[in-house]
Amino acid sequence: xxxxYYLLRNREVPDIDQLAVYEAHDGYxxxxxxxxxxxxxxxxxxxxxxxxxxRGGAGFPTxxxxxxxxKDGRRRYLVVNSDEAExxxxxxRELIEHNPHQLIEGMIIASYxxxxxxxxxxxxxxxxxxxxxxxRAVDEAYARGYLGENILDSGFELDIRVYRGAGAYICGxxxxxxxxxxGRRGNPRLKPPFxxxxxxxxxxxxxxxxxxxxxxxxxxxFGAQWYRSMGTDKSPGLKVMSxxxxxxxxxxxxxxxxxxxxxxxxxxxGGMLAGRTVKAVIPGGSSVPLLTAAQLDTxxxxxxxMAAGTMLGSGGCIVLDDSVCMVSAAHRLVKFYxxxxxxxxxxxxxxxxxxxxxxxxxxxxxxxxxDLEVLLDIADNMAGKCFCPLGDASLGFMVSAVTHFRxxxxxxxxxxxxxMGAKLYDTINH
Amino acid sequence: MKxxxxxWAKEARERFPQANSALMPLLHRIQQAxxxxxxxxxxxxxxxxxxxxxxxxxxxSFYSLFYQERVGRxxxxxxxxxxxALAGADALMHExxxxxxxxxGQTTRDGAYSLREAECLAACDLAPVxxxxxxxxxxxxxxxxxxxxxxxxxx
Numbered sequence: 001x002x003x004x005y006y007l008l009r010n011r012e013v014p015d016i017d018q019l020a021v022y023e024a025h026d027g028y029x030x031x032x033x034x035x036x037x038x039x040x041x042x043x044x045x046x047x048x049x050x051x052x053x054x055r056g057g058a059g060f061p062t063x064x065x066x067x068x069x070x071k072d073g074r075r076r077y078l079v080v081n082s083d084e085a086e087x088x089x090x091x092x093r094e095l096i097e098h099n100p101h102q103l104i105e106g107m108i109i110a111s112y113x114x115x116x117x118x119x120x121x122x123x124x125x126x127x128x129x130x131x132x133x134x135x136r137a138v139d140e141a142y143a144r145g146y147l148g149e150n151i152l153d154s155g156f157e158l159d160i161r162v163y164r165g166a167g168a169y170i171c172g173x174x175x176x177x178x179x180x181x182x183g184r185r186g187n188p189r190l191k192p193p194f195x196x197x198x199x200x201x202x203x204x205x206x207x208x209x210x211x212x213x214x215x216x217x218x219x220x221x222f223g224a225q226w227y228r229s230m231g232t233d234k235s236p237g238l239k240v241m242s243x244x245x246x247x248x249x250x251x252x253x254x255x256x257x258x259x260x261x262x263x264x265x266x267x268x269x270g271g272m273l274a275g276r277t278v279k280a281v282i283p284g285g286s287s288v289p290l291l292t293a294a295q296l297d298t299x300x301x302x303x304x305x306m307a308a309g310t311m312l313g314s315g316g317c318i319v320l321d322d323s324v325c326m327v328s329a330a331h332r333l334v335k336f337y338x339x340x341x342x343x344x345x346x347x348x349x350x351x352x353x354x355x356x357x358x359x360x361x362x363x364x365x366x367x368x369x370x371d372l373e374v375l376l377d378i379a380d381n382m383a384g385k386c387f388c389p390l391g392d393a394s395l396g397f398m399v400s401a402v403t404h405f406r407x408x409x410x411x412x413x414x415x416x417x418x419x420m421g422a423k424l425y426d427t428i429n430h
Numbered sequence: 431m432k433x434x435x436x437x438w439a440k441e442a443r444e445r446f447p448q449a450n451s452a453l454m455p456l457l458h459r460i461q462q463a464x465x466x467x468x469x470x471x472x473x474x475x476x477x478x479x480x481x482x483x484x485x486x487x488x489x490x491s492f493y494s495l496f497y498q499e500r501v502g503r504x505x506x507x508x509x510x511x512x513x514x515a516l517a518g519a520d521a522l523m524h525e526x527x528x529x530x531x532x533x534x535g536q537t538t539r540d541g542a543y544s545l546r547e548a549e550c551l552a553a554c555d556l557a558p559v560x561x562x563x564x565x566x567x568x569x570x571x572x573x574x575x576x577x578x579x580x581x582x583x584x585x
Contacts, residue, residue: 332515
């Protein structure tokens with residue numbers, strides 16, 4: 001199946017990570033166009049009019065965010081969030097490892113638009129190859145005059161620095177990211193003030209996801225109307241979906257928004273593994289509630305996902321088949337949040353700990369009759385009461401799994417084993 | 431303290447002059463050379479950047495990739511995220527534990543390998559995924575333990 005890709009364009013081109021090859025495929029042409037037009041506000045308007053929304057998970061309109069920067073003459077920063085660690089999501093890794101110049105070009109245009117002369121890429125610590133790719137590509141861009149002083153004789157000046165995280169999911173939360181970038185523990189900050197008012201080093205800062213910024217060059221080339229020709233009025237444009245789990249062809253797929261979830265799974269990802277059927281789908285990364293097999297016709301856009309009881313989130317789509325034990329899946333996901341909770345606030349630190357504990361004993365066949373109510377009670381005591389979104393994020397799958405598959409949880413308790421016959425994993429004690 | 435650390439600290443501060451932004455880049459660079467960060471090293475880093483040693487310890491201990499105990503020459507991270515678990519990551523971890531005679535989180539007596547759990551490594555298309563010294567190795571199915579253990583590593 002041949003599809004025209006924009007964000008994942010040139011993914012089949014060997015050495016597209018090399019500057020010369022990128023240039024030979026029209027690389028940095030959008031930057032030339034943006035700089036030659038000479039009006040940063042025009043670029044902000046294109047992004048605003050396109051309806052592009054933040055692709056890190058929150059889905060906030062990017063142009064509106066850019067518009068929040070106060071016009072008070074203070075220095076401002078662009079920070080690109082490449083701390084991709086939401087289970088099920090792997091789009092930014094491909095974008096930075098495979099085509100780093102595309103991100104850098106987008107960053108230069110975005111910095112020009114918002115008037116930033118310093119920009120940072122916060123790269124996940126585990127992405128060593130991605131970090132090296134970005135560092136090398138930034139060096140190439142300097143050598144070629146795309147970065148530094150007087151870029152392409154426009155008078156515009158920009159420095160980009162690549163900063164490496166060191167293993168902490170919470171640093172994907174923008175205020176924790178800024179703390180980490182300032183050389184501190186990655187504890188989230190109280191908001192407001194939002195980063196646009198007081199961000200990096202206390203200055204106005206725009207934090208955007210990698211994929212969001214990668215949208216900027218094609219927006220310059222093709223315009224806001226082109227972007228709005230795809231998707232819906234409120235969810236226009238393109239989205240990279242990471243599909244994994246029990247499908248034939250796991251991978252990143254670029255879709256026009258409002259494509260049905262079924263099309264993504266059956267056409268793009270090749271359908272389910274032989275003999276398997278869909279049991280549930282996590283459509284937007286581990287932090288969102290599941291959709292059942294009956295909801296596969298839900299269009300992949302922010303509003304339709306919301307109406308179906310879940311969220312588009314980061315676009316990390318994990319497909320669970322009929323052999324998957326929902327208790328094990330919930331246990332696994334909640335344990336992730338326990339591991340990654342920064343410990344700053346009590347509901348998240350304690351809640352993720354206790355939920356993991358209770359799910360673990362249900363999973364092991366040692367659950368008690370009241371455990372389901374205990375789980376839901378903990379969830380109720382966390383929802384809306386955590387300092388940052390991580391605590392709430394730990395609830396989405398678990399609560400929806402109990403809601404839609406309650407009988408499966410109850411059978412674990414009553415039969416003292418997994419009715420699916422799922423094998424439990426024990427660490428060997430050496 | 432190694433002589434070159436002073437130069438590295440200076441370079442980190444030139445590159446990231448504000449707040450304490452030089453700290454993590456310097457810790458990364460020293461760890462890359464020394465394999466892990468012992469207490470003395472953290473005290474040296476504190477000196478070099480004129481920070482309280484407790485502060486440096488506090489930051490280093492927050493991040494899972496700053497190793498504060500001796501690690502093996504090859505640090506193996508097995509992704510235990512949901513997508514990898516669906517593809518057999520637990521069985522792979524089990525196999526590696528048996529082959530190496532250690533539990534997840536430990537280092538072999540000869541200092542050759544450390545085995546660790548990794549939370550989702552953002553490579554679910556290649557599940558099950560592992561990293562050897564932070565380099566990705568995809569589709570490492572149960573039974574592929576030997577292949578993973580013998581992967582070439584750059585030093």
